[in-house]
Amino acid sequence: MEHKFDLIVVGCGIAGLATAVSAAESGLKVAVLERATIEDRGGNTRWTEALMRMKNETEVADDLEDHFMANSGFHLDPSLVQEAGDSNENRSAIVRSLGFTDPELISTLSSEAGKALTWLKKFGITYSDMPTYLITQSTTRLMPVGGGWALVEALVKAGENLGVKFFYETTAVKLIQSEDGTVCGLQASSNQTRSIRFMGKVMLACGGFEGNQEMQALYYGAKSRYIRPIARGGYYNKGEGIKMALGIGAAPCGDFSEYHAEPIDPRSGQPEPIVFVFPYGILVTTAGKRFIDEASNTVDAIYENIARLINELPGGVSYVICDQKLDLVPNWQRTVRSDQKPITADTIEELANKLGIPSAQLVETVAQYNKATKKGNFKPLELDGLCTEGLTPPKSNWALPIDQGPYRAWPISSANCFTFGGLRCNSNAQVLDTDGRPISGLYAAGETMGLYYGKYTGATSVMRGLVFGRLAGQHAAQK
């Protein structure tokens, strides 16, 4: 069986839908292949609040570019970094194909984000800066009303109105190239057949590999065994897009050894069952010992690092211990999305027994911590500098003693929100080969496009999919 289109988009999340709608607006005949059922369509995008690192609807947050550049790679060769300041055509093949956060992409993300947000309004999207689960934060964020689900619904409808054809339960398997290497289609499988050919240019917008345990074990090693996707949508992202493109000579980009980590309650089957109360308590290992400053900064700035560290602990789990003074924090309930109740006990010893932690050690840990706290002004919604003295590791803010039972604890594990490793692309989202040349006919956007190193520049993954998907759709129509 063979279908002919101008553009075949793989994936029905924000990146795929932005591509499909912008290409269809430019007059292209577009197909979207989605491996999920119609009810489950939308990948990770369907489950996110879709926070966007914006100052307002037209300008990105003040710190967006600096944050990306501070996390662009590790020990990069300064001579290559200097060359990266030049436009892509003037760069050497080494820089064009280098795995790092390309400043050209960040500049495009920054200049195009406002236009992309405005474009979405055409399809009925509105924005809000309503309070979120981040009760303290270090930057500005907006979100579309209705979150990622609203984006998926609005863009599917817009696509259908523009004649985009959606093929659900259809999985892209293999790229097809013409004799000169141009990507001219792909092979897919469905419930009816293992081989349908879709001919046309190809956009790979099929997520990362958070739904593929084998790839995570290969890239992350043993620590991958404790990680799971943060919501149902991630299970569909099995890395085929990345593998297919690497298989025909695409350059990798994005940190293949890291993922965007979030601390969750492993007992909960809710989407994104985060536990963000740790700045107001202490975190301990299964041996009952502290291992990190729980409050070195606002929660949005530290939760990823903490979740990554938890992943490295024995059993990939930690416990946050709080006392009744947690109730001094207004709306702390917003920061816990688990549907499971905390484990409670009247004494620390009893709590330890319930958690299966050596009780003498936990009693000792809490006593040492309490001894290191000092009097001061507790201001739960801002960095208050109420820190411990003479304790290792220290706690830098919100360090009230834990002495008022009943005590409560939540287990925390590390969830994989999305993977960082992907494909090297230019600002039109064309996939580049290992010599930095565009692979004709092939685009990638969203998680499939590699961009992140080090610390995730929070609230930019939906924007990345939206901005580069939209640009790819326009580019595919020009050439």
Ligand SMILES: Cc1cc2nc3c(=O)[nH]c(=O)nc-3n(C[C@H](O)[C@H](O)[C@H](O)COP(=O)(O)OP(=O)(O)OC[C@H]3O[C@@H](n4cnc5c(N)ncnc54)[C@H](O)[C@@H]3O)c2cc1C
């Ligand atoms: C709970 C949660 C909260 C988040 N919070 C935020 C946030 O606030 N802000 C932010 O910026 N980011 C956030 N993220 C991350 C962000 O939502 C995602 O990284 C982004 O939406 C990914 O978009 P995408 O289009 O690249 O991939 P997805 O939305 O995952 O879409 C990929 C699609 O491809 C399909 N697919 C996969 N493989 C194939 C194949 N071989 N053939 C056919 N179809 C295939 C999948 O079924 C899926 O529908 C969050 C993610 C989650 C899950």
